[in-house]
Amino acid sequence: MTHLNPGGTEAGPTAPALPEPRTAAPAPDASDLQVAAARTEMVARSEEAGDLHPGPVRDALLALPRETLMPQAYVRRSAPDEPPRWELLDWSRPDDREELLVLLHSGDSVSIQHEGEPILGRVPGVRSGGSMxxxxxxxxxxxxxxxxxDLRRGQRVLDVGTGAGVTAAVASFICGHDGVVTLDIDRHVSEAARSRLMALGCRPAVVTGDGLGGWPELGPYDRIFVSFAVPWIPPALVAQLAPGGRALMTLGTSSPSWPGLxxxxxxxxxxxxxxxxAVEFGHRGGAGFDRLFLSAAFRNRITAFEGGRTRRSRLEPPADADRGMWLALDHLxxxxxxxxxxxxxxxxAPxxxxxxxxxxxxxxxxxVTSFGPRDIWAEIHDVAxxxxxxGSPHTYRLEIDADGVQRVTSRCGALSWTLTDASHTGTGVTGELDPLLEKGDSHAC
Structure with a gap:
């Protein structure tokens, strides 16, 4: 386990001027203007999509030089159904810069580590097999x-799952870096994030450890942000939440299709x-969180299949927008x-x-055509x-009793389920995830 970033407890300005380097910057050239334009366009697209609104988060993202936090990133050079082949692009190489500029500001997820490798000092090039x-x-x-x-100046923030350091940088910009702790299970990720955040003038505490246990040494926290999916609420994180505090995390099962927040x-x-x-998109599972996926072979079998059980039905399947139903189906x-x-x-059902x-x-x-021992069509309509x-709920109560049992319940109590650690049962059914990204009768209320 690494120690706290030595700069994490130094006195400094409450909120660093995020885009300013540690030394005086030269006058912007054409390349600098191109990067600034790409960042502005990315923020504008998020605003148009309704994901981003005027306020401190927008200001931070507009100021954040992503190429400093992610000077290297991977692109996949193989087709989705082929064995993976990845190329590591490097901002310092002129031939890579244009493609990397587009990748970093596309709004899509950006892969920064292959198979748990050291991140600092990597040589650009092609990697085969493995996963991000x-x-x-x-x-x-x-x-x-x-x-x-709802980040605010002076709050203490725990960012669980450092990744590229974007959340830690935004939290430092808004709240002041002296109150921000960013935690990752991989020391290579922590080391790279520490170096790159310091290059921005940000000095959060960067630590390495199991995110499910949080970091009680510097708690309690006004805000806790978890950037990977969990099967239930980690009790240690709840214990580290300060009065008046708020925590957010993706909660899901072994399926990546229907996440909950x-x-x-x-x-x-x-x-x-x-x-x-119930939400449309959520974070991917963290370490040890096995996730199901539909392989290319499975999908091809469905497409080419002839025979099986085919029937006509007048039952309308729930709409995609009925996310509360699909979330319940995923658990029930x-x-x-x-x-x-x-x-x-x-x-x-792989x-x-x-x-x-x-x-x-x-x-x-x-x-309706179906195959296999499960009648999935009947399961869908049972839950629907x-x-x-x-009452067609979109939001459910999440109750944690004194014994630690966690239960999800509709407001009227007519629809409920208990959360279990089903993702950690060692089924061995793992693989690439969906890109994010990469969503009997009961008594009436």
């Missing part, structure tokens, strides 16, 4: 969550309350993954090989009926 083990999340999701945090708050009296909001009938690239509604494909063939008429009877 650290990244910067998509701009839209990052902006939206940071705004939900856990919002935890502690009242001034000390009582912790939480809710689970776990193991399902949606193929969002398919034209038809296509959902598979552990047992079951799948369903539903094609609209007329007004309230669907042709229970969800509608519960």
């Amino acid at each position: 083990t650290a990244m910067s999340s998509t701009m839209g999701m990052t902006a939206d969550l940071l705004q939900r945090l 856990a919002v935890i708050s502690r009242a001034p009296t000390g009582v912790a309350e939480a809710e689970l909001v 009938h776990p193991g399902l993954v949606r193929d969002f690239s398919a034209e038809d509604l296509t959902i598979g 552990r047992c090989g079951s799948w369903v494909r539903a094609l609209r063939v007329g007004h309230r008429r669907w042709e 009926g229970r969800w509608r009877a519960a």
Whole structure:
């Protein structure tokens, strides 16, 4: 485990001027203007999409030189269905700069580490196989969550899952770096983030450790931000939340298709309350969080399949916007993954090989083809009926009892489930995740 960044406790300005380097900068040249224009366009796109609004988060993102935090990043040179082949681009190489400029300001996630490698001092070039083990999340999701945090000057902030350091930099800009702690399980990620944040003039405490345990040494915290998905709320993080504080984290199952956003708050009296909001996008799973995926071979079998059980149905499947229903389905009938690239509604259960494909063939008429031991179509409508009877909730209560049991419940109590550590059961069913990114009857209320 590494120690605190020596600069993390030094006296300094409350909020650093983020874009200013540590030495006097030369007058901007054409390249500097191009970078500033790309950053402005990225922020404008987030505003147009409704993910970003005027305020301190927008100001910080507009000022943040992403090329300083991510001077190297990976692009995939192989097709999605081919063995992965990655190329590491480097900002210092003129031939790479144009492509890297576009990548860093595309708004998409940016991969910065391959197979747990050291990040500082890497040689650019091609890597084959393996997977990306650290990244910067998509701009839209990052902006939206940071705004939900309601960061303010003087707050103490715990950023769990440092990645490229974007969240730590924004929190330092808004709150003042002396109150910011950023924590990552990988020392290579921590070392790189520390070096690059210092190059920006930011001095948060950069530490290495298990994010599920938080960092109590410098707590409690007014804001806690977790940048990876968890199967339930880590009790240590709740314990480190200060009165009046707020914590945000993606809560999900082994499926990447239907995430939820856990919002935890502690009242001034000390009582912790939480809710689970169905959202379209969420963070990817952290270390040890096995996630299901639909392989190319599985998807091809569904596309080419002839035979199986085909029936006509007048049951309308829930709309994509009914995220509260899909979130409930994910927990009540776990193991399902949606193929969002398919034209038809296509959902598979990779552990047992079951799948369903539903094609609209007329007004309230669907042709449903299914295969395998699970009747996924029936599972969908079972949960849809229970969800509608519960008032079609989009947000659920998240209750944690004295024994640590965590239960998700609709406001009226008609629809509920208990959170379990299903992602850590050692199923061995792992692989690339969806890009983010890379979403019986009960008594009526």
